[in-house]
Amino acid sequence: MALIVQKYGGSSVGTIDRIRNVARRLIDTQKAGNRVVAVISAMSGITDKLIGLAHQVMDNPPERELDVLLATGEQQSIALLCMAITDMGFKARSFTGGQAGICTYGSHTRGRIDTIDAAQVIRALDEGCICVCAGFQGVAQDGSIHTLGRGGSDLSAIAMAAAVKADICQIYTDVDGVYTCDPRVVKDARKIPVLSYEEMLEMASSGSKVMQGRSVEFAKKFSVVFEVRNSMNNNPGTIVQEENSSMESLAVRGVSIERNQARVTVSGITAPVAYTSLILNALAEAEINIDMIVANTAHDGMARQSFTMNMNDLGKAQAALKKLLPKLGKGARLETESGLAKLSVVGVGMRSNVGVAATVFGALAEAGIATGMIATSEIRISTTVDAGDIEQAARVVHAAFHLDRA
Amino acid sequence: MALIVQKYGGSSVGTIDRIRNVARRLIDTQKAGNRVVAVISAMSGITDKLIGLAHQVMDNPPERELDVLLATGEQQSIALLCMAITDMGFKARSFTGGQAGICTYGSHTRGRIDTIDAAQVIRALDEGCICVCAGFQGVAQDGSIHTLGRGGSDLSAIAMAAAVKADICQIYTDVDGVYTCDPRVVKDARKIPVLSYEEMLEMASSGSKVMQGRSVEFAKKFSVVFEVRNSMNNNPGTIVQEENSSMESLAVRGVSIERNQARVTVSGITAPVAYTSLILNALAEAEINIDMIVANTAHDGMARQSFTMNMNDLGKAQAALKKLLPKLGKGARLETESGLAKLSVVGVGMRSNVGVAATVFGALAEAGIATGMIATSEIRISTTVDAGDIEQAARVVHAAFHLDRA
Numbered sequence: 152m153a154l155i156v157q158k159y160g161g162s163s164v165g166t167i168d169r170i171r172n173v174a175r176r177l178i179d180t181q182k183a184g185n186r187v188v189a190v191i192s193a194m195s196g197i198t199d200k201l202i203g204l205a206h207q208v209m210d211n212p213p214e215r216e217l218d219v220l221l222a223t224g225e226q227q228s229i230a231l232l233c234m235a236i237t238d239m240g241f242k243a244r245s246f247t248g249g250q251a252g253i254c255t256y257g258s259h260t261r262g263r264i265d266t267i268d269a270a271q272v273i274r275a276l277d278e279g280c281i282c283v284c285a286g287f288q289g290v291a292q293d294g295s296i297h298t299l300g301r302g303g304s305d306l307s308a309i310a311m312a313a314a315v316k317a318d319i320c321q322i323y324t325d326v327d328g329v330y331t332c333d334p335r336v337v338k339d340a341r342k343i344p345v346l347s348y349e350e351m352l353e354m355a356s357s358g359s360k361v362m363q364g365r366s367v368e369f370a371k372k373f374s375v376v377f378e379v380r381n382s383m384n385n386n387p388g389t390i391v392q393e394e395n396s397s398m399e400s401l402a403v404r405g406v407s408i409e410r411n412q413a414r415v416t417v418s419g420i421t422a423p424v425a426y427t428s429l430i431l432n433a434l435a436e437a438e439i440n441i442d443m444i445v446a447n448t449a450h451d452g453m454a455r456q457s458f459t460m461n462m463n464d465l466g467k468a469q470a471a472l473k474k475l476l477p478k479l480g481k482g483a484r485l486e487t488e489s490g491l492a493k494l495s496v497v498g499v500g501m502r503s504n505v506g507v508a509a510t511v512f513g514a515l516a517e518a519g520i521a522t523g524m525i526a527t528s529e530i531r532i533s534t535t536v537d538a539g540d541i542e543q544a545a546r547v548v549h550a551a552f553h554l555d556r557a
Numbered sequence: 558m559a560l561i562v563q564k565y566g567g568s569s570v571g572t573i574d575r576i577r578n579v580a581r582r583l584i585d586t587q588k589a590g591n592r593v594v595a596v597i598s599a600m601s602g603i604t605d606k607l608i609g610l611a612h613q614v615m616d617n618p619p620e621r622e623l624d625v626l627l628a629t630g631e632q633q634s635i636a637l638l639c640m641a642i643t644d645m646g647f648k649a650r651s652f653t654g655g656q657a658g659i660c661t662y663g664s665h666t667r668g669r670i671d672t673i674d675a676a677q678v679i680r681a682l683d684e685g686c687i688c689v690c691a692g693f694q695g696v697a698q699d700g701s702i703h704t705l706g707r708g709g710s711d712l713s714a715i716a717m718a719a720a721v722k723a724d725i726c727q728i729y730t731d732v733d734g735v736y737t738c739d740p741r742v743v744k745d746a747r748k749i750p751v752l753s754y755e756e757m758l759e760m761a762s763s764g765s766k767v768m769q770g771r772s773v774e775f776a777k778k779f780s781v782v783f784e785v786r787n788s789m790n791n792n793p794g795t796i797v798q799e800e801n802s803s804m805e806s807l808a809v810r811g812v813s814i815e816r817n818q819a820r821v822t823v824s825g826i827t828a829p830v831a832y833t834s835l836i837l838n839a840l841a842e843a844e845i846n847i848d849m850i851v852a853n854t855a856h857d858g859m860a861r862q863s864f865t866m867n868m869n870d871l872g873k874a875q876a877a878l879k880k881l882l883p884k885l886g887k888g889a890r891l892e893t894e895s896g897l898a899k900l901s902v903v904g905v906g907m908r909s910n911v912g913v914a915a916t917v918f919g920a921l922a923e924a925g926i927a928t929g930m931i932a933t934s935e936i937r938i939s940t941t942v943d944a945g946d947i948e949q950a951a952r953v954v955h956a957a958f959h960l961d962r963a
Contacts, residue, residue: 216639223629237619
């Protein structure tokens with residue numbers, strides 16, 4: 152008898168019929184001899200509707216009250232799902248974030264999970280209930296409601312799995328798992344059966360939309376084994392767990408792509424060495440997430456720095472850096488390039504397999520694709536290419552590492 | 558500096574514009590130098606919409622989960638109202654039933670208020686906040702959510718007023734107060750400035766729709782002075798408080814009417830004396846609220862009993878009593894009459910003013926209106942009339958007691 156936490160997102164519970172589908176899946180899991188905890192999101196569209204209502208009242212609603220408002224979305228879906236389970240003749244009990252014992256800290260609309268006291272959930276499991284918990288929310292020490300920000304329901308599920316000591320946490324989405332590359336781009340992309348936390352993290356941060364990095368980090372921290380699965384079928388998904396030696400046999404596990412990238416380059420810098428922190432602070436104050444950073448000193452002794460970021464942030468970045476130019480040097484200039492994309496190859500096997508970079512850039516060169524900025528981590532190599540080249544780039548690199556074969 | 562609790566119902570917060578209107582009223586009350594607690598309902602229509610969703614899932618949803626679902630209605634309106642107050646530049650803090658410290662017992666969907674720990678609300682008042690509490694809901698000792706049933710938000714407001722020791726609890730509705738009679742029926746009906754709890758209770762139980770009896774009882778028990786007011790203007794309303802000697806000067810304070818009444822008579826009863834409890838138990842088991850009871854023994858030694866009830870319950874009552882007839886006597890018969898209405902006159906002055914009944918029945922007789930069953934309490938006289946006669950009956954009785962004059 153295993154204890155399984157299953158997480159279903161907003162589209163999986165988006166209609167009454169879909170709620171019934173989830174109820175059936177939970178019941179099947181219990182009938183197979185397991186203890187079952189569900190963590191679910193609000194019905195798709197509800198959260199946006201509530202935000203719309205708030206904005207009818209004012210432009211910048213106080214975040215404390217926005218949390219009170221938004222938390223009702225999950226509170227509705229847990230009640231409806233419990234009704235559906237009851238209607239099918241099985242025992243269910245709903246738990247808001249607070250009732251599930253999810254204690255948070257930090258700020259409203261982006262609370263962080265502190266501890267989980269799962270005693271009530273475990274008691275309900277002991278009584279034979281399927282427990283249905285509201286994702287995305289918790290309660291701070293002062294009793295006020297926190298929501299957990301984007302991807303918060305995944306985080307709730309992973310944290311709940313840690314608290315109840317679940318054997319596995321299944322994250323249900325609308326895809327069968329994590330693929331060697333986006334199947335819409337690379338037709339022969341394969342589902343990856345097992346990934347390490349590190350690989351999942353690198354894929355999340357390099358464009359794979361399956362799961363947010365902080366949920367993966369939480370799982371890694373508490374050694375929660377999780378599996379990304381499709382809520383519309385029963386196919387096995389991608390299991391994410393601690394790295395083991397067998398994972399190193401493959402040099403590369405997957406190819407991620409990220410579109411809508413832009414590059415900003417500041418050149419002609421003659422200011423003293425502190426200029427990097429001047430630039431990074433200016434971008435941070437403008438709330439711009441930068442991705443790749445390349446810095447070097449040119450032959451004439453003047454420094455230049457380049458950054459990539461989402462295209463949508465380009466205007467803000469230009470405005471923030473323009474003000475800074477006079478401090479960076481007399482001849483300091485700003486240069487921007489939009490219409491870029493980023494290609495990344497990820498794999499823990501990179502550590503022990505030589506020549507991965509050579510294979511990547513060889514394949515791109517052979518296809519006549521020019522590369523721009525390059526950045527690497529221990530288990531990832533990323534490069535920018537022209538947006539128009541990204542799909543072909545993904546295909547040739549995917550093929551170069553034979554990722555279409557098991 | 559007074560402490561004022563204001564309660565606004567669903568139609569008063571039914572749109573964003575109306576929510577803004579309530580925000581303005583609360584702010585005006587605070588600006589006038591008062592500490593302000595609001596207790597509000599869900600936006601009108603939301604509760605019905607949520608019940609509709611539940612019934613899409615199943616016919617008889619489990620009440621625990623129905624409460625979880627319904628409680629989101631008020632949770633949304635408190636958040637939106639706090640946003641509106643903030644938008645106008647004032648401090649506000651929302652409280653769900655649980656956060657407001659409203660502890661309940663009893664059953665789901667009709668929880669009863671046990672205690673209120675208003676410490677958090679008082680702390681927020683001390684910080685200068687307008688406190689906005691969700692009506693209609695509380696939390697049971699085991700942490701589960703209770704709703705309080707029909708009229709629950711009035712009850713929340715009265716109870717909160719008792720807990721924070723408010724100087725007054727203002728119940729805002731869509732009428733200016735309690736009238737000497739329904740102004741749609743009696744054109745020269747006047748607003749009653751002051752009523753005793755007992756008079757308000759009798760008027761509530763005899764058709765006045767302004768407030769449910771159990772909220773009035775709660776106010777009486779904890780000596781909460783409350784005022785029924787109109788949320789769309791600033792007119793003084795009807796204050797309800799402890800009886801005082803000046804109230805006895807008027808024999809009659811108001812005339813209530815209740816339509817859609819039916820009468821059931823069981824005659825030919827020869828069973829021993831326990832028959833009354835047999836009949837009442839049968840009606841109670843069928844969940845029928847009976848109103849007037851008249852019992853007597855006819856000249857032939859056979860007993861007969863008559864009851865009035867809402868017309869909608871007539872079918873159920875017939876079915877329940879039919880099964881019982883054989884136990885009541887060989888010749889026991891059931892006789893029913895629909896299409897009735899009830900007229901009641903109410904006033905604590907009845908105790909010391911003689912001739913009230915004579916005036917009522919004299920006025921009706923003069924107008925040629927036949928009366929049916931009659932029931933009395935210490936401060937109320939009620940009679941049934943044909944439904945078609947009720948409006949004229951109300952007018953002649955209202956005139957007979959000169960209720961159109963201050």
